[in-house]
Amino acid sequence: MLHIYRQIIALERFQPVVIARKREEAKRLPFSPVFVVPRSATHFLRRFWFRNIRHAPWRMSAAETARIERVLAANDAQLLHIYFGHIAVHLLPLMQRWPKPVVVSFHGADVLVDLEKPRYRAATREMLAAARLVLVRSESLVRAIVELGCEREKIRVHRTGIPLGEIPFRRRIWPNDGSWRFLQAGRLMEKKGLTTSLRAFATFRKEHPRATFTIAGDGPMLEEFTSLAQELGLGNAVNFAGFLSQAELRAKFEEAHIFLHPSQLGRDGNQEGVPNAMLEAMASGLPVFATRHGGIPEAIEDGVSGVLLAERDHEGLARALFEWTNRPDALSALAQGGAAAVAQRFEQGAQARALEGFYLEALGRAT
Numbered sequence: 001m002l003h004i005y006r007q008i009i010a011l012e013r014f015q016p017v018v019i020a021r022k023r024e025e026a027k028r029l030p031f032s033p034v035f036v037v038p039r040s041a042t043h044f045l046r047r048f049w050f051r052n053i054r055h056a057p058w059r060m061s062a063a064e065t066a067r068i069e070r071v072l073a074a075n076d077a078q079l080l081h082i083y084f085g086h087i088a089v090h091l092l093p094l095m096q097r098w099p100k101p102v103v104v105s106f107h108g109a110d111v112l113v114d115l116e117k118p119r120y121r122a123a124t125r126e127m128l129a130a131a132r133l134v135l136v137r138s139e140s141l142v143r144a145i146v147e148l149g150c151e152r153e154k155i156r157v158h159r160t161g162i163p164l165g166e167i168p169f170r171r172r173i174w175p176n177d178g179s180w181r182f183l184q185a186g187r188l189m190e191k192k193g194l195t196t197s198l199r200a201f202a203t204f205r206k207e208h209p210r211a212t213f214t215i216a217g218d219g220p221m222l223e224e225f226t227s228l229a230q231e232l233g234l235g236n237a238v239n240f241a242g243f244l245s246q247a248e249l250r251a252k253f254e255e256a257h258i259f260l261h262p263s264q265l266g267r268d269g270n271q272e273g274v275p276n277a278m279l280e281a282m283a284s285g286l287p288v289f290a291t292r293h294g295g296i297p298e299a300i301e302d303g304v305s306g307v308l309l310a311e312r313d314h315e316g317l318a319r320a321l322f323e324w325t326n327r328p329d330a331l332s333a334l335a336q337g338g339a340a341a342v343a344q345r346f347e348q349g350a351q352a353r354a355l356e357g358f359y360l361e362a363l364g365r366a367t
Contacts, residue, residue, distance in 0.1 A: 002246070003160055003276050004083055005029045010161060010352035014359055017075045019068060028245075035071045040064050056119035057089045065093045072098065079103065079359055088127050089120075095130040101362040104128075105135035105158065106145060107273050125149040132362045135355075137273030138295020144271075156358050160276055161348035167250065167283045169339045172257055174328045178208035183256035183286070185249060185277040188219030191270045193262035193291065195228060199314035200260075202232040204321050214239045214256070216249055249277075250284065258321070259286040263293040264311040274299050279346050282306065282338035287331055289320060299345070305337035 008016045008031065018034045026034075040046075040063045050058035060068075068091075072080065080095075081103045082088040088095065088104040095102050104127065128134060128150040135158040136142055142155050182201060186192045194215065201213045215225070215238065222240065229238045244252065253259075259281035263272045272294035279299060282288050288306040290296050291313075300306035307324065309316045324331050 002029070005031065006161055006163060006348060007352060007355060010348055011356060012352070013356045014079075017071075017077065019071055033075075037064070037067050037071065054119065055117065057086070057123050059093055059123075060090055062093070065097060068094055069098065079363055081105065081359075083107075085124065085127070088131070089123050092123065092127050092130065095127065101132040102130065103133045103135060103358065103362050104131040106141055107137055121148070133358055135358060138298050140271075140295050140298070141273055156361075158355055158358060159346055159351055160274055160279065161351035162276070162279050162283055162342055162346045163348045164283055164343060167253075167280055169283065169285045169336075170254060171285060171332065172335065174257060174325070174331060175210075177210060179210040179212075180204075180208055180258065180325060181256045182211065182213040182258050182260055183216065183252055183281070184213070184260045185216040185244075185252070185281070186261070186275065187217050188215075188221045188225055189266070189270070190221065190268075191263055191266040191272060192217075193264045193311070194221070194225050196262040196264070196291075196312055196314045196317060197260045198225065198228050198232060198234070198238070200262075200317035200321060201238070202234055203314070203318035205234070205237060207322070208325075212237050212239065213260075214241055214252060216241045216244045216252055218243050250280075253281060253284040253286060256286055258325075259288045260317075261288060261290040261296070262309065262311070262313075262317055263291050263296060265293065272296060274346075279342050283342045285335045285339055287324070287334040288338055289317060289324075299341060300338070301341070304334070305341040306334065 008018065018031060019037055020034060021037065021039065023034055023036055040061050042061065046061060047058040050056050079101050080098060082091055083105055085104055085106045125148060128148065134145060134150055134155045136145055136155060137160060139157060142157060145155055146152050184194065184197055188194065205211050226240060261275055261278045263275065265271050274295040278288055278290060288300065290300060290306060290308055291311045292308050293311055297308060300308055302308040307320050309320060324334065
């Protein structure tokens with residue numbers, strides 16, 4: 001994933017080695033060395049047995065554990081960083097066998113999903129006990145991890161890093177003919193709040209019929225959101241642009257006037273940390289309208305660096321859009337405040353140095 005890639009390439013005091021099940025988009029995300037460790041021949045049988053017979057998360061086999069141990073030994077690895085808590089649960093046999101420190105990081109979606117199931121919750125607690133340090137994206141995730149049974153003393157907040165040099169701030173010229181251009185970017189799933197966005201946009205467009213809304217991304221709910229847009233009579237005013245490259249997405253940032261990100265808690269427990277697309281939009285100079293959800297309030301101060309509303313409140317979002325688009329000078333100040341907030345708390349280099357400090361701490365070394 002792009003945000004993980006950015007962390008890895010920004011490290012200076014550590015030499016990273018990547019171990020993965022498979023590799024994709026090597027040209028877009030060049031890195032070496034990457035060791036691909038495939039699943040064992042019995043993996044799918046084991047997965048079925050754990051999930052459907054034991055009703056527990058599957059765990060890697062002894063053979064799979066040994067393969068990764070050989071890669072770690074061959075590279076004289078001193079520390080293992082496992083990205084995503086639910087992946088760490090699967091790797092628990094490795095964490096328990098390997099004698100050196102293990103750091104596990106949570107990003108949002110991997111915190112609460114399936115944890116209403118007793119054996120999933122028990123396995124997660126076992127994994128948290130085995131980790132030397134646990135990194136989370138936001139203070140809201142700290143509380144969630146503590147509630148799972150993790151010792152507060154081993155949790156550290158490590159925020160996402162945004163490469164500000166690649167995302168120049170651009171002052172927007174606001175339309176005087178109602179042709180506002182809205183943008184939202186992210187995976188098309190429940191927690192992104194696209195139902196709220198579409199309903200608010202439909203209300204806004206009744207007074208501004210020249211307004212348009214671009215939705216960048218793909219995902220399992222594309223058909224549902226497309227149907228809702230048609231039901232709301234939005235027609236060609238909404239463009240489902242699909243997955244975009246970073247260059248394509250940044251071009252959309254430059255074209256847009258306002259960025260929407262009304263995240264909400266999914267019915268399966270899925271929640272946000274601090275969304276990367278939202279931070280990049282803020283850095284580019286787009287005023288962001290979001291929700292009091294997950295770690296978003298840790299990035300946005302309402303009325304200063306963005307606008308925050310309650311989850312699932314499409315009427316409140318529409319009112320806020322009317323209010324702020326009627327005050328162009330205030331909207332410009334909001335955009336500047338958002339960019340300043342990202343520069344202060346989410347700059348990539350500073351977050352890479354923080355990650356190195358956590359690695360040194362896990363190794364018992366002075367920073």
